[in-house]
Amino acid sequence: MAGTTHTVTNQPPPLTGYDVYGTDRALVAAVDRHLDPDLLDETHGELSALGRAAGSAQLQEWAAQADENPPVLRTHDRYGHRVDEVDFHPAWHRLLGKGVGAHLTDAWVRPGGHVRRAAAFLVWTQVEAGTCCPLSMTHAAVPALRADPELAAEWEPRLTSTIYDRGLRPARHKAGALFGMAMTEKQGGSDVRANTTLATPLAEDGTYELTGHKWFCSAPMSDGFLVLAQAAPSAGGGGPTCFLVPRVLEDGTRNVFRLQRLKDKLGNRSNASGEVEFDGTWARRVGDEGRGVRTVIDMVAATRLDCVVGSAGLMRQAVAQAIHHCAHREAFGGKLVDKPLMRGVLADLALESEAATALALRLAAAYDDGGEQERALLRIAVPAAKYWVTKRCAPLVVEAAECLGGNGYVTESGMPRLVRESPLNSIWEGAGNVQALDVLRALRREPQALDAWLREVGLARGADHRLDRAIKDLLTELADLDGAEARARRLAERFALVLQGALLVRFAPPEVADAFCASRLGGDGGSTFGTLPHSLDLASVVERAAPRL
Template sequence: MARTTHTVTNQPPPLVQYDVFTTDRALVEAVERHLDPAVTEEGLAELSALGRTSGSAQVQEWAAQANACPPRLRTHDRYGHRIDEVDFHPAWHRLLGKGVGAGLTTAWDRPGGHVRRAAAFVVWTQAEAGNGCPLSMTHAAVPALRTDPALAAEWEPRLTSRIYDRGLRPAREKAGVLFGMGMTEKQGGSDVRANTTVARPLAEDGAYELTGHKWFCSAPMSDGFLVLAQAPDGLTCFLVPRVLEDGSRNVFLIQRLKDKLGNRSNASAEVEFDGTWARRVGEEGRGVRTIIGMVAATRLDCVLGSAGLMRQAVAQAIHHCTHREAFGAKLADKPLMRNVLADLALESEAATTLALRLAAAYDDGGEQERALLRIAVPAAKYWVTKRCAPLVVEAAECLGGNGYVEESGLPRLVRESPLNSVWEGAGNVQALDVLRALTREPASLDAYLREVGQARGADHRLDAAIRDLLTDLADLRGMEARARRLTERLALVLQGSLLVRFAPPEVADAFCASRLGSDAGLAFGTLPHTLDLASVVDRARPVN
């Protein structure tokens, strides 16, 4: 290649070898705001260590390898024995081991545990989102198992272990385990009460035999699964161990792995049960109520995961535009590009701030905070996950043609970006769940209004949005057709309230003007030009 015609100039350096956590000012401030001062220093140090790991060249290489080499199903061994195992690239195991070691399955009984884990989840998602699924399922299994104290005592120490102990063996022989989940079936999808998998009681107390299928089974290489099946008294939750106490394999037939749009490094499977041994969790006929704690926790992880993807996309876009020149100046200094970058940064900060506020509510655990979670989690799950995909696509566009090339990493983020809006209940499911909370649990609305009311009087656009929301809430008749709009407004008003209270004035001003005021545009990059957009972009700039 002729050197004189191939001198590389005006290309940004790779965004690598940086601290993903400490360069995210919105995330750092949220952690400092919500953590008890007694554990803040320790928590920040722990998160910074993970941030450096997440931003390292080695981890970024592992992420690329894990996505380029997706898992493979082996149904039989060389002799014809049924084994139903999933093989992963070594990079996947290295990433998953780092995630387990960083405490991403540990939060429930640790001071500030949910805030610390939430921040870590946002950071680690930016390295590689696929291994977040088993980490999330394992973390979220704890509240479901606690409905049965004996089961919790047996499994929880292994679920919350920081040791990644791979391989299929009896759980009692392992230093740490992972959990998956199987709820949906072909004929029902989100309507789990339409499930047809049958649970037949066995002579042993609490033991059952399952026959049926699961259309989506998350993390099929796990040590145990929480599944729903029809017992004599109705839909019931069960624990299905992958390996039985005597060391034999439970009947867990993996029919195939899903060929997914994104999330390529992670395995999602269709499985069959045929005389599969299971242990009942909770009471017969109360399966949805038993597993709802797991669902709520994984829905929050969908919010956290989307916040992480959004932050990484914004970081990449701002980094590129900071170094790239066009038409005589840096792209980031061009008024129109600055408007786009600032708009993306606003969306990212609003998502992060809301997600960490919900994690803090889990740590508090008080009655009012639990009521707030009942309405705020599905509202946040609906809105934040829906905003992820358009934001990531816009961020990729900031890189021009480079953002459409696999080597940039942006296409992987684009493919990943719709995922969290689908998993754990798509948009309509979340909106209907919000309606249920509004009509059946009035304490949840009271808690929500108390929360947003703390910012009343601080911004006239927020005050007007709260008044409009109260008008909408005054009559819920025929609300199902308007449920998405109402859920969107609930989320936006909550985000606006949090930013007005905690974000710098230029961030809160821009958010209220563009999301709550009358000057809102439909596309990113339509912020009022009179705002301090340079400060908004500078706040979100990653340091290399």
């Protein structure tokens, strides 16, 4: 029987039926800024179609189903044969198919592909971030495979396909393929040189047999994997080497790929991450023996940028949900969004989100350019951005959930899924200390990287005194790198913040740039969100970030 004690009032409607891309002014502006004008009409249409799908009630329902029904490991079939397969809910396959079809794996072969893909990846993360892992791995495998032109010619068309062809079969029989990655081991973690998985050469040149264990295997249901293993010492060879491990061999038999278990993760629950055992596993070498870390470094850089873009997407969805709620919810005589204290919180969250978006798309544009100057910029800006943007994601999402009050703590609101997801990108592909040390390594070994960063932020010099002062202070700090390891996190943070400030000063509306420079660079902000100077035009900042149905 229906309850008769009350009627439901003052509850915001669901944030559905809107264009996730088209209503994100900061993202649309970044695409306009970095993409060839001849590509804009096609790209905006493509991204708006994806944005409308992402904002639909149907895809949001699939996302909830995929999260609520995590993958299940099936090691054996009914007859006792080892199969090592992962079963997913149908919603996962529907979402992953749409992600593949949305050009999220073909940036390397499309004009302006990295900017277009970064914008799409930022949108897609807001649906269900679990599907982003295999999409990211597949995208990032391309530059690593190009170390072997023959392998690249064979696999690249499959990896850049827009067709999701599920099921384990020989890759040559598939219209599209997905890639995973297995690098880390129990004893080493990020220190992959401590790996003990052994690669023994076979009779056929370039082929090996792998024996060992991988503590984390990303997307273990994929068609192929990039794996690091120690090649047995040989004349002029041996050491950490990169290998391609196909899931199914050319003759249709299963490669030895024993899934020991799936990880029970805090978030990213729709996606499978597993432990895998190699025992006589067939593999093909990618690149030279002993140069495995060098071979996969471009893959790692690409996945690190995806961590930045993915965190920017989570931030954007959290901010959109918070503003939407406050624009409809009334308390103490008016809309929450009009209350000065709440407006300050929302504006602060919006600033962080826009700064993350601007930085992510700028780095994607550097990939598309590919010139020496841009490559040098990426060398220092990617680890700095990976360090800072992913670190800011979790506190932002938690604060945004608080804007919904108790509703934000209830699973049905969708906010707990964002909260559980928010720490992930700061851990994957090298946690905070690894990124900070990578910034330090670039400063010491590659002076052209610092020069490229200075040229980039220098384009905004003179436009804001707080930015100018921040640049000067950072240069002063760089004058003495003795004992810099203890300061590496602070340096990474400042590199990212100053670059964000420079981008906003150049391209964002004055009220956004002013508020960012005052609070992030000028010291006129607190340690929590919602402490912006009250004299700023915060209403305009919130209005710019508001999603429109």
